[in-house]
Amino acid sequence: MLRKVLAHWLKRPWTFMFMVSGYVISILIISMSIGKIDSIIINMECNQFGRIGERSAVEIYSQSNNAFKYNPKEIIQYLGTSGEIDLLNTGKVDVSKGSSTKRVEIIPAYFDKKANWQPPLYKGEYITPEECKNGEKKVLIGTEVAEGVGINVNDVVSIMNEKYKVKGIIGQEYDWNNYNEIVYVPIKALSDEYIDSKIISKKDNIMDATLLYRVNDEKITEISKSLESKFDKNKFNIDRKKIYDTSIEYSHYLNETLKSKIPLILVSLINISTMSVFWVMSRRKELTVKKVMGAHDKYIKNSIRKDMLILALFSVLISIVLQEILFILVESKINKFDCTFKLNWVNASVSIIIAIIVGYISSIFPMNKTMEIIPADGIKVE
Structure with missing residues (x-):
């Protein structure tokens, strides 16, 4: 399965690179936006x-x-x-x-x-x-x-x-x-x-x-x-x-951090969503040809889901490596602006989940609309 998906992507190298770049940038922005939460909690526990x-x-x-x-x-x-x-x-x-x-x-x-x-x-x-x-x-x-x-x-x-x-x-x-x-x-x-x-x-x-x-x-x-x-x-x-006690509510810091980073996170989500829609819409002619050749809707939808999953996982892998490199090279400078490239289980997990879920959900609507196209009309799509 993986070999077929990769072969499919390699037929469109520029599209693949464009999609991966968009995903990687979005995942990095999301990861950076919530990455400070873990550091805040660690510092509070240390200071107490x-x-x-x-x-x-x-x-x-x-x-x-x-x-x-x-x-x-x-x-x-x-x-x-x-x-x-x-x-x-x-x-x-x-x-x-x-x-x-x-x-x-x-x-x-x-x-x-x-x-x-x-x-x-x-x-x-x-x-x-x-x-x-x-x-x-x-x-x-x-x-x-x-x-x-x-x-x-x-x-x-x-x-x-x-x-x-x-x-x-x-x-x-x-x-x-x-x-x-x-x-x-x-x-x-x-x-x-x-x-x-x-x-x-x-x-x-x-x-x-x-x-x-x-x-x-x-x-x-x-x-x-x-x-x-x-x-x-x-x-x-x-x-x-008496040791000074301040209750550490993880959800509180998550909410406060998300509030301040909402614009960046929204831009990232929109970017991932746009990439997913673009990918499905760019393949409308190909997908309808498959219908003409006798492929079932379920088979076509599953192939799109597999493509999106492989894309998301590949992008996550690249973003993790890139984030580690950026942490080594520029963390001392960016940390002064209340941002961090530090990778932890919180921002890694959330970024992975968001990339997969948003990418998948965004592909559902254009995928369903494509499946509704009459094969004869779909072949005419440029």
């Missing part, structure tokens, strides 16, 4: 440190009349069995590669199963739960840190006189968020002395740690009781701190 209802800022401190009797890592690892722990307020460190150095915020982390949310990954891979549990010397580096120091995936960097392998680069290249300027380290890959110095008071030997805890809010009370039972030699106070 995760999904609402699934992360909390928690302060854990032991009472001053009872000297702390545990290794702080034990407390954090125990909490990390329920959700990801990010240890906050641990200061800044120098990240070095060769002669280049940048001072950035360090976030020690612990989790022993896949987190319910992670910062966007720009390159490489996330640290796995197994690597985190084993305390392997692997890190995630923010995009701005990587750019400033000249770091790439699999490079080895120096942090506090220790060597760490860069497992991935997090954040977004053209959209700033809270994770663009940090270094993310498994807490077990850091020395006990360093962790103790950040959360244990030397003066009265009490623990005071602020954690970003990625776990369902409803489970915090239950986990707090379990913690006190497990580490009963110390009395802990656990306070939840």
